[in-house]
Every structure is written in structure tokens, then in C-alpha cells.
Amino acid sequence: MSKSSAPGTKQIQYDRQLRLWGDHGQKALEFGRVCLIGANALGTEILKALVLPGLGSFTIIDHELVTLADCGSNFFVHPSMINQSRARVTCDFLKQLNPDVHGIYIDKPSVDDLLKQNTFDFSQFNVVITANLSINTLNILANHLWILKIPLLVARIYGFIGTIRLQIFEHYVIEAHPDDTIPDLRLDRPLNAFVNYFNSIDFNSLTREEHLHLPSLIILFKTLQIWQKQNNRNDLPYTRMEKDELKKILDQLSHHSAYDIHDKEKHLENFEEAKRTIPSRLIDTKPPLTIKELFQDQSCLELSDQTNIFWFIIHAIKLFTENEGQGLLPVRGEVPDMITNTSSYIKLLKIYQEQAKKDCEIVNNYLFDLLKKYNRLSNEYIDSYELVEIYCKNASFLRILRTTTIKNENDLIDETESNFSWYTGLHLCDLFYEKFRHYPGEFVSDERQFEIDLNDLKQISKKLSSKGFMSDDKQQILEELCRYGASELHSIAAFMGGCCAQEAIKLITHQYIPIDNTLIYNGIQQSINVFKL
Numbered sequence: 001m002s003k004s005s006a007p008g009t010k011q012i013q014y015d016r017q018l019r020l021w022g023d024h025g026q027k028a029l030e031f032g033r034v035c036l037i038g039a040n041a042l043g044t045e046i047l048k049a050l051v052l053p054g055l056g057s058f059t060i061i062d063h064e065l066v067t068l069a070d071c072g073s074n075f076f077v078h079p080s081m082i083n084q085s086r087a088r089v090t091c092d093f094l095k096q097l098n099p100d101v102h103g104i105y106i107d108k109p110s111v112d113d114l115l116k117q118n119t120f121d122f123s124q125f126n127v128v129i130t131a132n133l134s135i136n137t138l139n140i141l142a143n144h145l146w147i148l149k150i151p152l153l154v155a156r157i158y159g160f161i162g163t164i165r166l167q168i169f170e171h172y173v174i175e176a177h178p179d180d181t182i183p184d185l186r187l188d189r190p191l192n193a194f195v196n197y198f199n200s201i202d203f204n205s206l207t208r209e210e211h212l213h214l215p216s217l218i219i220l221f222k223t224l225q226i227w228q229k230q231n232n233r234n235d236l237p238y239t240r241m242e243k244d245e246l247k248k249i250l251d252q253l254s255h256h257s258a259y260d261i262h263d264k265e266k267h268l269e270n271f272e273e274a275k276r277t278i279p280s281r282l283i284d285t286k287p288p289l290t291i292k293e294l295f296q297d298q299s300c301l302e303l304s305d306q307t308n309i310f311w312f313i314i315h316a317i318k319l320f321t322e323n324e325g326q327g328l329l330p331v332r333g334e335v336p337d338m339i340t341n342t343s344s345y346i347k348l349l350k351i352y353q354e355q356a357k358k359d360c361e362i363v364n365n366y367l368f369d370l371l372k373k374y375n376r377l378s379n380e381y382i383d384s385y386e387l388v389e390i391y392c393k394n395a396s397f398l399r400i401l402r403t404t405t406i407k408n409e410n411d412l413i414d415e416t417e418s419n420f421s422w423y424t425g426l427h428l429c430d431l432f433y434e435k436f437r438h439y440p441g442e443f444v445s446d447e448r449q450f451e452i453d454l455n456d457l458k459q460i461s462k463k464l465s466s467k468g469f470m471s472d473d474k475q476q477i478l479e480e481l482c483r484y485g486a487s488e489l490h491s492i493a494a495f496m497g498g499c500c501a502q503e504a505i506k507l508i509t510h511q512y513i514p515i516d517n518t519l520i521y522n523g524i525q526q527s528i529n530v531f532k533l
Contacts, residue, residue, distance in 0.1 A: 010026075010054075013054075014026055014053065014054060017053050021175075021505075021509050021511045021512075024386070024390070025175075025509040025511050026054065028508055028509045028510070029053060029054055029055060029056070029505060029508055029509055030054050030055070030056050030100075031056050032055050032056045032057075032126045032127075032508040033056055033057050033058070033059075033124060033125045033126050034047075034050060034055060034057075034058045034059070034125060034126065034127055034128075034129060034504060034508075035058070035059045035061065035122065035125045035127075035128045035129065036058060036059070036060050036061070036129050036130075036131065037061045037062070037111050037128065037129070037130045037131065037133055037141070038061075038062055038130060038131035038132055038133055039060050039062040039064075039076075039086045039087050039089075039090040039091075039105075039131075040062075040064075040070065040073075040074060040086075040131055040132055040488060040493075041070070041073040041074040041075075041157075041488045041490055041493040042131040042132055042155055042156070042157050042488060042493045042496060042497055042500075043060075043062075043090075043129075043131030043132075043155075043497075044074055044075070044076040044090050044093075044094065044497075045493045045494050045496070045497025045498070046129055046131060046155060046497040046500045046501050046504070047060070047090075047094050047501075048076075048094065048097060048497065048501075049497055049498045049500075049501030049502070050501045050504060050505070051094050051095075051097045051098045051101045051103075052097055052098060053505070054098060054100060054101065055101055055508075056101070056102070057101065057102040057103065057104075058094070058101070058102075058103045058104075059103070059104050059105070059106065059125070060087045060090060060091050060103070060104075060105040060106070061087070061105075061106045061111050061114070062086050062087040062090075062105070062106075062107060063087070063107050063108060063109065063110040063111070064086045064087075065082075065083050065084060065085060065086060066081045066082050066083065066084050066085075066086045066089055067082065068082060069488075070086065073487075073488040073489065073490045073493065074090070074488075074490075074493075075490065076089070076090040076093045076094065077089055077090065085105070085107040086107075087105035087106065087107040088105050088107060090105075091103050091104065091105040106120075111133075111137060111141070112137055112140075115137070115140050115141060115144060122144065122145060122148055122150055123148045123150060125150060126151070126507065126508045127150070127151040127152070127153060127504050127507050127508065128141070128145055128150055128151070128152050128153070129152075129153045129154075129155060129500065129504060130152070130153070130154050130155065131155050131156070132155075132156050132157065132158075132486075132488070133154070134430070134433065134434075135427075135430035135431070135433070135434060136434060138154060138406065139406065139407070142154075142167055142405065142406040142407075143405070145167070146167065146169060146405050149169040149170065151166070151167070151168040151171065151507050152166070152167040152168070152406070153165075153166055153500055153503055153504060153507075154166075154167070154406065155496060155497075155500040156426065156496075157488055157489070157492045157493055157496050158426055158429065158481065158484055158486060158487075159480070159481065159483070159484025159485075159486075159487055159489065159492075159523075160484070160489065160492060160522070160523030160524050161422050161426065161481075161484075161492075161520070161521065161522060161523065162492050162495065162496035162499075162520075162521035162523065163422075163423060163426065163518065163519065163520050163521070164496065164499060164500050164503060164515065164518070164519040165406060165517060165518045165519075165533075166403055166503065166514055166515055166516070166517045166518075167403055167404075167405060167406050167517070168401060168402070168403050168507070168514075169402065170308075170400060170401075170402050171400065171401040171402075171507060171510075171514065172308070172310040172398075172400055172510055173397075173398065173399045173400070173401060173510060173511075173512075173513055173514075174310075174390060174391065174394060174398060174510040174511065175390065175394050175397070175509075175510065175511040175512070176394065176397040176398075176399065176511075176512065176513055177511060177512050178397055181396075181397075182280050182283060183280065183281065183332075183334065183335070183336045184285075184331060184332035184334065184352075184396070185217060185281055185335070185352075186285045186328070186331070187217070187220060187221050187224060187281060187282060188235070188236050188282070188283070188284055188285055189285050189328065190221065191331070191351060191352070191355050193351045193354065193355060194221075194348075194351050194352075197347060197348070197351060198218060198221055198222070201214075201218065203222060203253075206256070208256060211256045211268075212268065212270065213270065213339075213340050213341040213344060214270055214340065214344075215270070215338055215340040215344050215345065215348060216270050216271070216273040216274035216277060216338050216339065216340070217274075217281070217335075217338065217348060218344075219250065219253065219270065219271060219274040220250075220274050220277070220278070220281055220282060222253060223246055223249050223250045223253060223274070224236070224246070224282065226249050226253075227242075227245060227246050227249055230245075230249075231245075236282050236283070236284065237282065243278060246278065246282075247275055247278070250271060250274060250275055251271075253271070254268050254271040269339045270338075270339045270340060273338060273339050285328055286327070286328070287321065287327075287328065287329050287395075287396070288396050288397075290396075290397075290398070290399050291317075291329065291395060291396065291398055294314050294398060294399070294400065295314070295318045295321070297311075297314075297400070299311045300314050300315050300318065301315075303315060303370065303374060304374065305374045305375055305376060307374070309376075309384075309387075312367060312370050312371060312374075312376070313363070313367055313387070313388060313391045314391075314398070315366075315370060316363045316364075316366035316367040316370060316388070317329065317330065317363055317391065317392070317395055319366045320359065320362055320363045320366060324359070324362050325359070329392075329395040329396060330356065330359035330360060330362075330363060330392040330395055331352060331355045331356040331359050332352075332356060332392075332393055332395075332396070333352050333353045333355070333356025333357070333393060334352065334393075335348050335349045335352050356392065356393070359392060360385075360388055360389050360392045363388050363391075363392055364384060364385050364388045367384055367388060368384075371384075399513070401513070401514060401516055403516060403517040404517065404533060409424075409427050409533070418473075419520045419522050419527060419529045420520065420529070420531055421473065421474060421477050422477060422481075422520060422522060423518065423520050423531070425474075425477045425478055425481050426481070428457060428460055428461050428464075428478070428481075429457070429481055429486070431460050431464075432453075432456065432457050432460055435456075435460070436456070439485060439486035440453040440454065440456070440457045440481065440482045440485070441453050441454075441481075441482040441483055441484065441485035441486075442485045442486050443485075444485060450482060450483075453482055454478065454479060454482045457478050457481075457482060458470065458475070458478060461474070461478065489523075491523075492521075492523050495521065495523075496521060499519065499521070503515060515530050516530070516532055517531075517532055517533060518530065518531045518532070518533050
């Protein structure tokens with residue numbers, strides 16, 4: 001293997017994740033900056049799952065000292081470190097996981113003082129993450145970050161329950177990576193190059209070998225043409241009867257004079273594939289609703305010199321769709337694997353890739369004109385082509401996420417959805433803390449103290465509830481939360497830490513779709529639900 005083709009150290013180190021988000025995703029992660037507030041068990045597990053894949057830098061804000069309780073749940077502290085700065089200790093250990101990651105800590109002043117002084121620059125971060133932050137501090141921080149338009153991930157564990165809440169003003173999903181995608185083949189509105197290639201094939205003089213390896217895409221298009229001619233139509237078959245007619249034509253095309261009797265009794269794989277893929281390949285080509293909504297978004301229609309580059313590219317794609325695209329998005333440039341020979345597949349792939357390249361160049365030209373109009377050329381256009389290429393390839397899946405702000409959630413107290421009741425129960429525990437300065441069951445010396453805390457927790461719930469009674473399920477949840485006493489279990493911290501880190505990576509790389517907007521994990525039932533608040 002030559003030196004030029006040999007994989008680099010980072011390619012070897014990050015091989016698995018590069019398959020998920022590619023070189024450009026890894027580059028975005030390596031430039032990512034994260035602020036963590038709270039170096040407890042949950043917080044360190046979140047950072048661990050960000051440091052290992054190569055986050056650029058992190059800042060820990062935590063004024064607490066290491067306690068004996070930390071040593072029971074946090075793998076990044078040791079009993080010999082009790083009464084030392086928790087931020088410093090955990091920061092040092094986390095940096096050892098990956099020498100490429102830069103980390104700093106702030107243990108004085110506290111996050112409350114930083115917010116009061118308003119001297120700390122939170123706008124330097126791609127995302128701010130909190131771990132078990134008190135409700136009053138959280139509300140102040142959430143409001144501050146909303147004004148700055150900085151994403152906020154609120155992570156929490158409480159006994160066997162874990163939650164993640166996302167607050168984001170506007171987030172752009174560029175590569176959604178959907179599980180199931182319908183190929184962009186456009187047999188209803190075929191590319192000129194595809195039609196030329198199709199016309200170059202003489203179906204009446206195919207050899208046995210050529211017939212056996214005829215691409216299913218060509219077979220389907222030939223079948224469609226015959227069906228349209230027989231029915232004097234120029235659209236696709238939609239009803240079951242029409243599709244049955246199409247399949248009969250396809251069966252007729254599968255016969256060939258060069259086959260002997262044994263061949264006739266055997267199914268031809270390429271024709272069977274053509275029949276099997278009718279539902280996914282013979283479909284109307286049109287832009288999905290999500291991209292149409294982006295085209296009509298006010299941010300797309302009213303560009304300015306302050307508009308994010310995302311909207312400039314969306315506007316450029318819109319101009320292409322309305323003009324050269326004749327109502328269609330840029331060609332994706334991908335062809336699914338199929339039963340054929342290598343040369344035939346490469347010819348088809350080249351047709352779609354070349355058209356995708358032409359479409360991308362047109363979109364890039366539109367982008368150039370738009371950036372020039374708003375005096376953004378020097379800053380934005382230098383490396384724009386690769387970015388435009390990614391946008392065009394993923395045009396059908398581009399989307400935007402705007403969540404609600406984190407605010408008073410007292411009006412959610414009466415929600416009865418099973419797992420959501422745990423979320424409202426945690427909110428009651430927060431209100432309990434604000435009143436008594438400790439969580440229910442946190443300092444229980446005997447059964448009597450447990451009953452006192454539980455009764456106080458129920459009283460808070462009754463005051464906020466519009467109902468005159470409390471259901472048995474709600475009472476059981478409050479009792480369970482009281483038993484937890486705000487404890488941090490490492491197994492729950494590790495799981496929720498991984499989940500939260502995953503959401504942070506989505507935000508940093510603009511790949512995959514983040515939660516919208518509240519995730520609740522029930523460790524008792526091993527279940528996860530996502531609710532939109």
C-alpha cells in the first residue's frame with residue numbers, strides 16, 4: 001500500500017464513527033465547543049461520550065467540591081480527592097481519555113454568579129449542557145441562552161428516571177440520514193441522458209447474456225413505455241389493476257428466444273427485481289412537503305446580510321427548482337444496487353452523477369449571485385461548492401427544528417401519560433427543593449422523616465393541580481421519587497450520558513434529527529418516550 005493511500009492515524013482511531021457522519025462531520029466535531037454545567041456522574045458521562053469521539057474543546061463550570069457521595073457514582077473521582085475541586089479533578093481525568101481534546105474548568109465563581117455578573121461569554125459554544133441543575137438557575141440560564149440563540153441540552157437523572165430537554169431557537173438538519181429512502185430515479189420524468197442510453201439498447205437483438213444482465217431500471221422503463229402506449233397515457237399506473245397489467249407486460253419481456261427449456265422454467269433475477277421494486281421506483285417525482293415549507297419560510301424569502309448561510313443555499317435551491325429543475329429538486333446522484341453487470345451499472349450511475357454535478361453547479365451559481373447581492377462573498381463563497389453538494393444531495397431531507405423555550409411547567413402537573421407523569425413528578429421535586437432547600441427523601445434519617453417529605457410533596461402537587469384528588473398512579477410515582485432521594489445511579493448516568501452526548505453531536509454536526517424536545521427514560525420499565533412540550 002502506498003503512503004498516499006494508507007489511512008491516517010485519525011482515520012484508524014475514528015473509523016467507526018466516520019462511517020456514521022463522514023470526514024466533514026468529524027471535522028465539525030473537532031471544531032465543536034461544549035460547555036458543561038455540573039461535573040457530577042451524569043455530567044462526566046456526557047463529556048466522556050464527547051471526548052472519546054474527538055470533540056474540539058470543552059469547558060466545565062462547577063463550584064462544588066468532591067464528596068463521598070460523588071465517589072459512589074462518579075467514575076472520574078476518587079476518595080483521596082474528597083474536598084478537592086470537582087471541576088478540576090474531572091477535567092484532568094477527562095482530558096486523559098483523548099489528548100487531542102482541549103479542556104478547561106471554572107470552579108469560581110459559581111454559575112449563578114456568572115449569570116448575575118453577565119461577564120461570561122456563552123456565545124462561544126456550539127451547545128451548553130446542564131447536568132442536574134437546580135430549577136431557578138436553569139430558568140435564568142435558559143432565558144439567557146435563548147436570547148443568544150445558543151442550543152441548550154438539559155440532562156437529568158433522579159434514581160431510575162432520566163430526562164433530556166432540548167431548547168433551541170433554530171437548528172438546521174442538513175444530513176438527516178433517514179432509515180428508508182426512495183431512490184431518486186425519476187422514471188416518470190426521465191433524464192435526457194437516461195433516455196439516450198435507453199434508446200441505444202435494441203431489445204430485439206439482445207444476446208442471452210445481455211438479457212440476463214439487463215438492469216432492472218431499464219426493464220421497468222421499457223415496461224412503462226409499452227403500458228403507456230397500450231393505454232394511451234403518459235403517467236404512471238396507480239391502481240392495483242393497472243399495476244397487474246404492468247406486471248403481465250414485464251413477464252412477457254422476460255421471455256427470450258435464446259433460452260432453452262430449462263431457462264424458461266427458471267425465474268430471471270433481474271426481471272424479478274424489476275417486479276419487486278415497482279412500488280419504490282415507479283412513483284411521482286415531486287419535492288417533499290418539508291422542503292416546500294422551507295421555501296416558504298420567512299427566513300428564506302427575506303434574506304439579509306445577517307442571514308445564516310443555510311437560508312442562502314435553500315433560496316438557491318428554490319431558484320433552481322423554479323427554473324432549471326422545472327419543479328423538481330437537484331438530482332441526488334445515487335443509484336441503488338441492482339442485479340446487472342458492472343459496466344451497465346457504472347453507465348447508469350455515471351448518468352445520474354453527471355446530472356447531479358450539473359445541477360449542483362447551477363445551484364452554486366445562484367448562491368454566488370445571492371451572496372454577491374448581500375456582500376457576503378468574501379466570507380462565505382470560498383468553500384461553498386462542497387457544502388452546496390451536500391445540500392443538493394440531501395435536498396429532500398433538509399429540515400429545520402425550532403423548539404419552545406424552557407419556562408414554568410406548572411400547567412403540566414395534571415398530565416396523565418404514564419411516563420410523562422414521571423417528568424411532572426420531577427418538576428414537583430424541583431419545587432420541593434426551592435421551598436425546603438433539599439430534595440424529598442434526600443436526608444431521611446427514619447421512616448417518620450420520609451412520611452413528612454412525602455406529605456409535603458403531595459401538598460405541593462395538590463396546590464398546583466386543578467383536580468380535587470390525586471390518582472393512585474400519581475401517588476405511587478411521588479412515593480418512588482421520594483425513595484430515590486435525588487440519588488445518582490451510575491448505570492442510569494452512563495446510559496443518559498450517552499444519549500445526551502448523541503444529541504449534542506447531532507447539533508454540532510447538523511446530522512441526524514435531534515429530539516423534539518423532551519426525552520424521558522424509565523429505568524424501571526426500560527422504556528423511552530419523546531414528548532413535544
